Amino acid sequence: MQLSTSRLGGCILFILFHLVHAEQLIEANGLTACHGADNSEITINHLSAVLTPGNNSVSLVFDGYSGVAGDVVLDIDLLVYGYKALSHQIDPCSLDLNVFCPMKAIELQIPKFTYSFNKGVLSQIPGIAYTVPDIDAVVRVNLNKKSGGSVACLETRLQNGKSVYQAGVSWTLAVIAGLGLIASTVLSLLGHSNTATHLAFRSLAFLGFIQSQAMGGLIAVEIPPMAQSWIQNTVWSMGIVKAEALQTISTWFQRATGGTPSSVLSESNTVSVVLQKRSSIQAQAMQSGSQIVLRGIKRAGARASITLSNIFMTGYLFYYFVTALVLVCVGIALAVRFALSKRTTSITKLEKAVGATADWKTVLRNTFFRLACIGYPQMCVLCLWELTQKDSAAEIVLAITMWLVTTGVLAFAAFKIFQRAIRSKQQHNTPAYTLYSDPATLSKWGILYIYYRAPVYWFLVPALVYIVVKGMVVAFGQSNGIAQSIVLLILELAMMLATGIIKPFMSKGANVFAIIATVLNSLNAIFFLVFSNVFNQPTLMTGILGVLYFIFNAVFTLALLIYLLVGMVYAVFSKTPDAKYRPLADDRDSFRWSRTVGTTELDHLEKVARGEDAEAHPNFPAAHTAPPSDEDVSMAARRPYNDVVDPSLPLFPTSYDGGRRRS
Incomplete structure (x- = not known):
């Protein structure tokens, strides 16, 4: 049922009337x-x-x-x-x-x-x-x-009881970001690789900007109320989520491992908990009598009603909850895909077996790689911050282990990408050949470089270093907000210059949004430096900048949201979604293996150029030949390269069995 304009206007007027006449x-x-x-x-x-x-x-x-x-x-x-x-x-x-x-x-x-x-x-x-x-x-x-x-x-x-921090806003941002990633996965399964790649980039750009706002808002400077409330809408991306079950498990685990839960929030009726203080010399938590001033990460945790000693464990458990949810979705998608393939009659049984029974170990491994990449900012902040809090010995061990594992996984992936790219450049004069023609490389490491132009695949290293350094600044600098804001400004300016000069992303539109995001991140860092009161500016200036911070970030977040939703709507309702996107300028598509058996002279020429079946087809057929025989189809089904993995951000490869790859 559609909502008429008059009814919609009536609802809006009712809400405004209620707000105006509220006490x-x-x-x-x-x-x-x-x-x-x-x-x-x-x-x-x-x-x-x-x-x-x-x-x-x-x-x-x-x-x-x-x-x-x-x-x-x-x-x-x-x-x-x-x-x-x-x-x-x-x-x-x-x-x-x-x-x-x-x-x-x-x-x-x-x-x-x-x-x-x-x-x-x-x-x-x-x-x-x-x-x-x-x-x-x-x-x-x-x-x-x-x-x-x-x-x-x-x-x-x-x-005054009114705030821009609303749970509904946080849920909306989280759900839309998740739907974008799921939609890109479904599109990759349907074979629309180009659309899936662009939609995945939009989803990650949206999620990345939210994470960047959350990380900046966790530094230990005084933030004006409106800016602070807007940041609170984004801290879910850092795992700071209020959930009674997570709180219960975190408190039990801390007590069981020798820790002592914080009682600051439980004693709020007799202790004044102040979330910010207009002073640049105070530590993160200043205690005067029975008054506690919270700043930085603890301020965000207190506003989310999370026990201060449970902030790390809440983020840690939230990451595992998301991981389990994704694995369930992957399992369901694979099961549905296998069931649909059994009903298909247009391909042979052998091709069904090769296409639908992908290696589950490869699927799970690739999924974990992608989750490590998405959750790495959260791990860099919370795991390193836990080393300064020492809530319990077991939590310190978990923090060190989680950070080392995620960092080691991504560093190993970057090493493998560089290894294959260098070899491809030596043999084929371009790194794109191996990076885009080898299904194993695409399925395992494609999430890290698929969004960059092929010649600047190496930009993934500055991107990872940027996340690590930013996480360390937020985690280890909680006692000095001025130092945090200065280092953060230098880091954001360096990232802005690198992105603007190199333009590393795959298309003009992607580079435009990425550059705007880095410019806004640099502007946010300037705001934080002013909020630290290092310039001893008038209070009126601080208040105005707080309002401007909210406006700039809310507007660009809305722009990214529309950018993502438009891509999702077009991908879902268009019969040929790939027609919207032009082939990328780095010619990556020319190196991908064909999904179908070649029936034209150009198809066989492409195979010969790649070294495939050069002896089997010494003479090229005419441009219009008869359909392929059953023997050709069977041979194609036995070649895993025929059904190439889709590198767009599939959470798993489409139908490539890594264990059966030919040498």
Whole structure:
């Protein structure tokens, strides 16, 4: 059933009406010291405050310790994107609290307190403070003595209950990326290799940009609220996923192996958990009394409601869950393909056997290679970061083993590719001959180089080195956000220059999207450097850049999403999807083995040029000859080269049996 335009418009108006008329509020959790302020006489354990303009009041719960004695006044400033929107002074003696008039050097505990403002005070707050998602608003409280002199300066970040971080967005990005990879696999099984190659590139470009945003957002710098919430929509690509089953298994495993689970989130009612702090000298987790400031990877884990000591194990188990899911899909696809081949009557039984009974060991090995390539950014971040956390001895062993295995697998694959390419260049004057004509090379290592132009197959090495170095910067630099942002900027600029100058990818469109992605990654690195407060810029500038970060990345993510969806729709509904894509300029297709038995002079000429059946066909037939005989078809079926593996990103080869390859 189609949704009419009027109904769709009505739904949108209903949603907007509901949002506009929702109760307006501003809330805060936790107090931190102002930048450069000395608050040695004030200790804050917990703060929770909610301001409701509907009744001109604010309710709060407070727990802390004061070493100040005497009469004081509170100067309260509301800063929205660095702009002072409200200033108000409160005399504690006007409050119905004896501990504030005069203030005593004792432990301060306020179970719940409501303060009503005078009429017209809250009207000074601009409307955007209640409507803009992830508003960058801060309340700054200056505690001053009536006799003169400042005692302390505290500030807290406000929230209005609206955010660009939505679970539905994360699920949408993940599902579409997965569907793109599955669609490319199905197309490869149907024989549309060119379309499958391009669709796989679009899927990996989309997934790679999401992973790049997530990795950048895990560095230990203060990130404005809107940018931080957008990044939270992408951290699932790093395995930071909230799932009760994963949490239960992770906690059990840690306790069983001698570790102690973190209790930060479970004690959030009595401990202030602050996700960011406007200071460049604080460590990743600063503890003051019962207040903890989380930054970097722990900040992302806390926002996803993951126990801090379970972040590594959650990502580790998530990777294995995805691996198991892919293997199940591969098994189902092979079973369906085998069943369909038994019903086909246009080919001989021998050809059915060769085409449908692919070597399962080869299939699984190739699948693991591809999963290692896709999950390598996640492993570089979480496994190396675990070495600094030491949640338990067993988890350290798992982290080291996983990183070494994935790195070793990809390094070995790169070595094999270079070995075959160098040999092909020596024998045939081009690396493309062996890289695209040898089914074994394509099925095993094609995932790493198929998207590059044949002459620059070697670009896979800079790409892998880029991921390793970026993962190390994120994992090992959590104690120094400024150093992280500087190194990240240098790395992103180097990758942008290399991609823009070399243009390594297979087509003009692929290079355009890749170059735009690297430019945006470099721009993000500049944003992170500014967010680290290394330039001591005004607060308003930081807030504006946070909004620009969200806009730029959301727009390009949407562009990549449309780019992927258009390719998927065209591939699914077009009868001849390969006709859309032109042959690639590196002539890779001229080196691939034919899928059918040659019936023209050009087909036999192609075989002779490749050295196949040169003696069996000394005389070329006419351009239009009779159909091939049953003997020819049987001979073709016995040659595994006739049904070449599709290198597009199949999660498994189409019908090549590596164990039966002729020498």
